[in-house]
Amino acid sequence: MTDTKLLEQFRSFYFRNYPNDMETQIEYFAIFGGLGLEVDTTQPIYLLIEDLILENFTYLNAKVEELTLGNAINKRLLNALAVGDRRIFSAFNRAGLNNGNGGAALNYLQERGLVQIEYSREEPAKSLNPNGKLKKEIARHRISHKVLFTHPFIRFWFYFIYPNIRNIQNKKYERLFESLEKKQNSYTSLVFEELSEVLLNYNLRDAQILSSGSYWDAKIEIDILTITNDERVYVAECKWTNHRVTKKELHKLQEKCERLGIEPSQIIFFSKRGFSKELKQKQGKDLALYSSEDFEALVKNASNTQQIKNLFDPYL
Incomplete structure (x- = not known):
């Protein structure tokens, strides 16, 4: 969640x-x-x-x-x-x-x-x-x-x-x-992976999310696996590197899904440095691509008056 x-x-x-x-x-x-x-x-x-x-x-x-x-x-x-x-x-x-x-x-x-x-x-x-x-x-x-x-x-x-x-x-x-x-x-x-899950679930806020988080077992790890009550499955990988995400990463994630026996409703990539031209051409209802600037959605309509308690308050 x-x-x-x-x-x-x-x-x-x-x-x-x-x-x-x-x-x-x-x-x-x-x-x-x-x-x-x-x-x-x-x-x-x-x-x-x-x-x-x-x-x-x-x-x-x-x-x-x-x-x-x-x-x-x-x-x-x-x-x-x-x-x-x-x-x-x-x-x-x-x-x-x-x-x-x-x-x-x-x-x-x-x-x-x-x-x-x-x-x-x-x-x-x-x-x-x-x-x-x-x-x-x-x-x-x-x-x-x-x-x-x-x-x-x-x-x-x-x-x-x-x-x-x-x-x-x-x-x-x-x-x-x-x-x-x-x-x-x-x-x-x-941290990027955690924030990516926050952004994905924020974008799915009109749906009822049944389960969300990373998935791991003895052989496979997936950064984000989110399931909604209408049985839609969202699978995501997060790449905080100085390289663009390419079609090769898409194939790797598809293979993981096959091994797990799941058919994702949508595959999603979150990337620090964006995506290759080939991958961008595949973007659509089955594939969503998010770059760093898309995280602005998390602060765009938020109030700037909220005060939260930090572990180090009061400081100095």
Whole structure:
């Protein structure tokens, strides 16, 4: 379903900062969303990180310690969730946790409002023979739910700041900025995917949405799978890269649908850099293409008077 909290944050960020275009809005929101500061989006991100985050590191780190109770397990789990595939069991493994201490930490982080669960829609595997047994590799597969951060800035902190915290405390920022240079597009991809689902569901607001979110199982992942009460199925992929989406990506997504045994009513692509001429020619009722500028629909008719509470209020 449409994540109203993320939509509220997205709108609040826009009306606080008025970026020049939606690509800038998404890119800067992915880092500073939920921080509750005025962000001069005409300035380079690296400069803003230094001015708004690194120069105020002592305060922000103290606030993060408060939010996590200063608990090493809570922080390790947040780091594992930020940099991994978001699956709960793999995050526990990455953080060196078990179901007991990992589950307790996850429950606390949920209660504190730092994360929320995205539930898997994978069906448990069954043998075609009522008395048959599943292959070992299938039987061992555990369906795992995933986790989303409720505020982009918290994920940014545990993706980039937390792993470099000792260097930052010593005013050494080189590794942080090297990591950001290599991983920024990859990092922003998840926020773009979340916002893409918000935009899709916003455009489907006159329909009754039965189920929406990403889909994953042991072999297939699809960024967005939305089903409405009139049995229409919308399948979408989101590409936050510096390359245009081509017909090749369409074929890949069609193959995934065939493997899942679904016939989409419409295939949708969301792209940072737009689409190839070939793909544009296929656009129609079966294929919808959204670029960064289309996200303006989320703020166009919204009120700019709405105040939302950020995790870091009051700030400084």
